[in-house]
Amino acid sequence: MSELTLTVMRLGFLAVLWLFVIVAVQVIRSDLFGTRVTQRGSRRDAGRPQQQAARQAAPPQQRQQQPSGGGRQRRNAPTKLVVSEGILTGTTVALQGQTITLGRAHDSTIVLDDDYASSRHARIYPDRDGQWIVEDLGSTNGTYLDRSRLTTPTPIPLGAPIRIGKTVIELRK
């Protein structure tokens, strides 16, 4: 057998061996099981590949964490959310720059056991300046800040009651 053939076979064999390793690693890569992040409701992205949705889903988290530094230094910044009426009266949630979701869905931050609340009823989140905003997520019965029904995301004054079904919550220092 010629020297050249043997050399080609030798290198070819190593290449094939490594190819197997690489293919195996690729299988592992496609096999990473966990959670799939898909964006909901956003018209722009509807129908686009999931990869892009996953990429775009990441920034909101960073955005949410950002204000925690600056926001906390503000005077009169609320530090906790308190449930003042309803079944959950007395429950408090520390405000640490995270989005708080309210609704009947099990994965809400505050799960409302209330027939008048929607699954995803409202959410409370800090904006870029650390100001806390309440937003109605298209609920059936609406979210009320003081007496007025919310139509747009609205900043929450300290101590103002937010009413969702039978539950009333407010932000306190």
Add this chain to the structure above:
Amino acid sequence: MSSSTNTPAHHTSTIGSIGAPSRRNTELALLLFAVVIPVFAYANVGLAIDGTVPSGLLGYGLGLGLLAGVGHLVVRKFARYADPLLLPLATLLNGLGLVVIWRLDQSPRLQQRAKSLFGAFSPDAPKQLLYSALGIAFFAVIIVFLKDHRILQRYTYISMVVSLVLLVAPVFFPAVNGAKIWISIGGFTIQPGEFAKIIIAIFFSGYLMVKRDALALASRRFMGLYLPRGRDLGPILTVWAMSLLILIFETDLGTSMLFFGMFVVVLYVATERTSWIVFGLLMSGAGAVGVASFEPHVQERVNAWLNPFSPKVMAQSDQIAQSLMSFGSGGTLGTGLGQGNSDLIGFAANSDFIFATFGEELGLAGVMAILLLYGLIVERGVRTALAARDPFGKLLAVGLSSAFAIQVFVVAGGVMGLIPLSGMTMPFVAYGGSSVIANWALIGILIRISDTARRPAPAPAANPDAEMTQVVRP
């Protein structure tokens, strides 16, 4: 996820689990690849040695393909959701081992040596193919009959007794080449340590699953380490003493390291306390140094490791020196299959020292690929442990994969001169019935655990979130 609300753009995203596909076709494709590579290697060895494609190529390829096919069908039928990589990786390593054993069978030097020592030479490759078939059969039996790995949990203490018996048994049989790790029954020699490693993993995981809270929580903090209570040290001291006894009475460094190392790893995983690792390392270090100070066989091994080229060691056995020379002459890309001189190692060239042949004929590039294949098996094992939902399965998967990893480390480290040599075999590639069969059984249990772990959960009960929201009527 259902919702009666309509979420406006950006910010909200849903997080749901990916439906687990069974991945059996991926496994089949990889298996084909894993059978083709050894066939290529086989042809390569034949061409390098005789200049012709070996006549046994078809039979060998069909044999390996048949074994892989049986394994695949069993997994497809009885463990649909199992990990797709474990079987192909094990098949490839087994196939490569067969090729290299066959290649060493062709060596005139080894044939001559066998004739002068035993009067006749019998090739090992066909025997190894038979052992592989037995291994696959055992693998199939485990997957078919072990419906749920948690059944093994019932045999926690029985497996302790069985593994102790298996470990102690070789003491009553004559030593072979200085180490008492074999038992012989009716002409067959068995290495019980290989089976004991699986059985003792069952004991460790069953025992630690029950005791882990006591071991993890009842401890004092001292200098950043959690110190366990004195009485909680009992189990680790017992296993330590046992591994030292193995080292003293069976003079087998590998088995002793394997058991103690596996126990420490499982203990660490069960309790999440770094202090156990520190204790384990200190104890194994102290134990090894202590035993080496009075046990001549261990001293010999350490001496051969420290000065492999000294005349005194060479006069006794030049195996390590030859092995190191093999790795050295292999260089980066190797000499090519069938073109090395690793047969100079002589005794145990195709079992304990088979890795040196890979080192010489495939070079650093090949050795790295082989080690990665082992690493991937271990990775899949640990991944299985992460995915497993029951603590026993988690610990068992970690125990088995750490045993596998430690064994590869002990053997590869031994032949490369990183640690003293011990009489263990490279899983799947080395010649030896016990080793091949036991490792196929190990892979079988891992596949069973991974099937349970990756099986999609049954559909949840009716979701209260889906109920209609009542409308307020003013």
